[in-house]
Amino acid sequence: xxxxxxxxxxxxxxxxxxxxxxxxxxxxxxxxxxxxxxxxxxxxxxxxxxxxxxxxxxxxxxxxxxxxxxxxxxxxxxxxxxxxxxxxxxxxxxxxxxxxxxxxxxxxxxxxxxxxxxxxxxxxxxxxxxxxxxxxxxxxxxxxxxxxxxxxxxxxxxxxxxxxxxxxxxxxxxxxxxxxxxxxxxxxxxxxxxxxxxxxxxxxxxxxxxxxxxxxxxxxxxxxxxxxxxxxxxxxxxxxxxxxxxxxxxxxxxxxxxxxxxxxxxxxxxxxxxxxxxxxxxxxxxxxxxxxxxxxxxxxxxxxxxxxxxxxxxxxxxxxxxxxxxxxxxxxxxxxxxxxxxxxxxxxxxxxxxxxxxxxxxxxxxxxxxxxxx
Amino acid sequence: xxxxxxxxxxxxxxxxxxxxxxxxxxxxxxxxxxxxxxxxxxxxxxxxxxxxxxxxxxxxxxxxxxxxxxxxxxxxxxxxxxxxxxxxxxxxxxxxxxxxxxxxxxxxxxxxxxxxxxxxxxxxxxxxxxxxxxxxxxxxxxxxxxxxxxxxxxxxxxxxxxxxxxxxxxxxxxxxxxxxxxxxxxxxxxxxxxxxxxxxxxxxxxxxxxxxxxxxxxxxxxxxxxxxxxxxxxxxxxxxxxxxxxxxxxxxxxxxxxxxxxxxxxxxxxxxxxxxxxxxxxxxxxxxxxxxxxxxxxxxxxxxxxxxxxxxxxxxxxxxxxxxxxxxxxxxxxxxxxxxxxxxxxxxxxxxxxxxxxxxxxxxxxxxx
Numbered sequence: 001x002x003x004x005x006x007x008x009x010x011x012x013x014x015x016x017x018x019x020x021x022x023x024x025x026x027x028x029x030x031x032x033x034x035x036x037x038x039x040x041x042x043x044x045x046x047x048x049x050x051x052x053x054x055x056x057x058x059x060x061x062x063x064x065x066x067x068x069x070x071x072x073x074x075x076x077x078x079x080x081x082x083x084x085x086x087x088x089x090x091x092x093x094x095x096x097x098x099x100x101x102x103x104x105x106x107x108x109x110x111x112x113x114x115x116x117x118x119x120x121x122x123x124x125x126x127x128x129x130x131x132x133x134x135x136x137x138x139x140x141x142x143x144x145x146x147x148x149x150x151x152x153x154x155x156x157x158x159x160x161x162x163x164x165x166x167x168x169x170x171x172x173x174x175x176x177x178x179x180x181x182x183x184x185x186x187x188x189x190x191x192x193x194x195x196x197x198x199x200x201x202x203x204x205x206x207x208x209x210x211x212x213x214x215x216x217x218x219x220x221x222x223x224x225x226x227x228x229x230x231x232x233x234x235x236x237x238x239x240x241x242x243x244x245x246x247x248x249x250x251x252x253x254x255x256x257x258x259x260x261x262x263x264x265x266x267x268x269x270x271x272x273x274x275x276x277x278x279x280x281x282x283x284x285x286x287x288x289x290x291x292x293x294x295x296x297x298x299x300x301x302x303x304x305x306x307x308x309x310x311x312x313x314x315x316x317x318x319x320x321x322x323x324x325x326x327x328x329x330x331x332x333x334x335x336x337x338x339x340x341x342x343x344x345x346x347x348x349x350x351x352x353x354x355x356x357x358x359x360x361x362x363x364x365x366x367x368x369x370x371x372x373x374x
Numbered sequence: 375x376x377x378x379x380x381x382x383x384x385x386x387x388x389x390x391x392x393x394x395x396x397x398x399x400x401x402x403x404x405x406x407x408x409x410x411x412x413x414x415x416x417x418x419x420x421x422x423x424x425x426x427x428x429x430x431x432x433x434x435x436x437x438x439x440x441x442x443x444x445x446x447x448x449x450x451x452x453x454x455x456x457x458x459x460x461x462x463x464x465x466x467x468x469x470x471x472x473x474x475x476x477x478x479x480x481x482x483x484x485x486x487x488x489x490x491x492x493x494x495x496x497x498x499x500x501x502x503x504x505x506x507x508x509x510x511x512x513x514x515x516x517x518x519x520x521x522x523x524x525x526x527x528x529x530x531x532x533x534x535x536x537x538x539x540x541x542x543x544x545x546x547x548x549x550x551x552x553x554x555x556x557x558x559x560x561x562x563x564x565x566x567x568x569x570x571x572x573x574x575x576x577x578x579x580x581x582x583x584x585x586x587x588x589x590x591x592x593x594x595x596x597x598x599x600x601x602x603x604x605x606x607x608x609x610x611x612x613x614x615x616x617x618x619x620x621x622x623x624x625x626x627x628x629x630x631x632x633x634x635x636x637x638x639x640x641x642x643x644x645x646x647x648x649x650x651x652x653x654x655x656x657x658x659x660x661x662x663x664x665x666x667x668x669x670x671x672x673x674x675x676x677x678x679x680x681x682x683x684x685x686x687x688x689x690x691x692x693x694x695x696x697x698x699x700x701x702x703x704x705x706x707x708x709x710x711x712x713x714x715x716x717x718x719x720x721x722x723x724x725x726x727x728x729x730x731x732x733x734x735x736x737x738x739x740x741x742x743x
Contacts, residue, residue, distance in 0.1 A: 095583045096583065097583060098742055099741060099743070117585060120583060120584055121585045123583065125580070125583040127580055127583075129575075129579065131576060131581075133577065145580075145581070145584065148581055148585070148586045149584055150585065189580075192580075
């Protein structure tokens, strides 16, 4: 039985977790939500078996590995994964900057390899790196992109001021972007991507490197743009960001899509209950075995001096758990009980935390992680 | 104290060596540079001038060739500078029957000198030599050749030399070439580098996702590079006039100079930008540009007449926009020649520019790979 095993797993032949994802399956759980195929035309992006392989003399990297999913019109769609998981590569393929090695993708029914020109006209992209011309003013930067996007000259000045006001930068319109803070630059680039009112807005790590206040402002801006009926696709490795903004979330790990659903449904992937985190002095394998056999306990993870226990009813289970530690004379340093977060779901699905390095370097257990099946 | 200093010094040393070795391209270019200086500079500068086109004509009357004229023309045409008589002969002699026609060809740059022989051998009848004095080297060579041929024939006629463009100093000859150099520098640091800096800093990722076409990117960058190059070329033109003391003959010459500088800017900028459209790192681009600058400037004829260069270098001159630029500017500034003479240079520059713009557009990478 897999760790955190689903008691009512809809697919009977689910491979045991935490095996690394195998070559063909989209999700180790065979979650039917992952490959939604809708035919009602509500999707604006359709990706079918998309792969991207980078080859160099030293090594071959599969950045995107047989990914299929759809994005619905008007939603905020989150691509979540650790650094190097393949999120940016996926965005670059969808924004016509990279050609896929195999597979197909359609943006508003345009084929990305056959009709990139049509796609470029309907998308707005805010790349991960700052791409504004620092020597030019905020106004000049927006004007440049407005002209590239064929915004009519008659409406462009008003549109620029509207966007600058939206970004809270109207008073800095004529200052060089080099004088802006990171948050101001980011907000400028987000509205810049929006200058031609695109159908789809791609935001690659929009809040990376920003302080908490700047992040909140960027979030507000994103939600405001979504209200104009724009589909927004954002990549992030921040859980709170995805949780706050995204209607549906796709987990990407090592180039593969491992889960895709609404936050609410993703939560259901983890068995109902609480997470109990206990810091201890040392761990005794016998004690661990005994805790596993307790009635309310679903799963146990030990990482160095921290024990994470998934239990159906945390506050009841804690008493018997502490009894076990007492029996084996293991001193307990701290205890906390909480409901699972998106990060827990991610760890549950991938076997590692989001901030733990790149997908290609670590094994499925993550650095320092130690997982034990019952 | 000392071991600490040493340790960090060694760390710096190791880091620099590792970085140096990590880029074989730069290593290759640093080695290639002095070799190219040797080969290109050595051959372009001190080369033996051969095949200088010279016209000979006899004064009339008499209307049939005198023995002096026949022998002198023959001997001038067979002055050899080495063992291989035909390949290394100094002058290519064309016999004219009409002095006016010969002088016109000289004025249009078709030949470098005209030798007018008198009817007879005597002290009173001078051999008149007209030379293209805008060229710094050939007049003295032609004069020497004529003197030695006359001596060999025992003719004691004096020689009068007419420098048709007056006394032109070497700095005036060379100064024109510097205008082209200014254009190249401005454009390699302007147009080409702008493109690579956008790519290196990832700024192009922002505009490649817009509907912009690669032809717009390349043409736009060539246009801005051309303007920068024109400003540089025009400024250096004025400074050149001030320093070398050249005076333009007419306002029409001035307009022609502007036209030539402008077209040369388009040619050089489109060459540099089409080059740059394949590079993604400033360091590599710069090492190639220094190299390109050397080859183009050396073979442009700015230093030394291209007629002195070996065949393979002269082949480079035919595809070198700077050669046509230098040639056209010299024609206007030093020789007061007009469109009829520089037209061919302008056409060559325009053909070259068009080819380079097409090459730049075709080779420009629209994607990130």
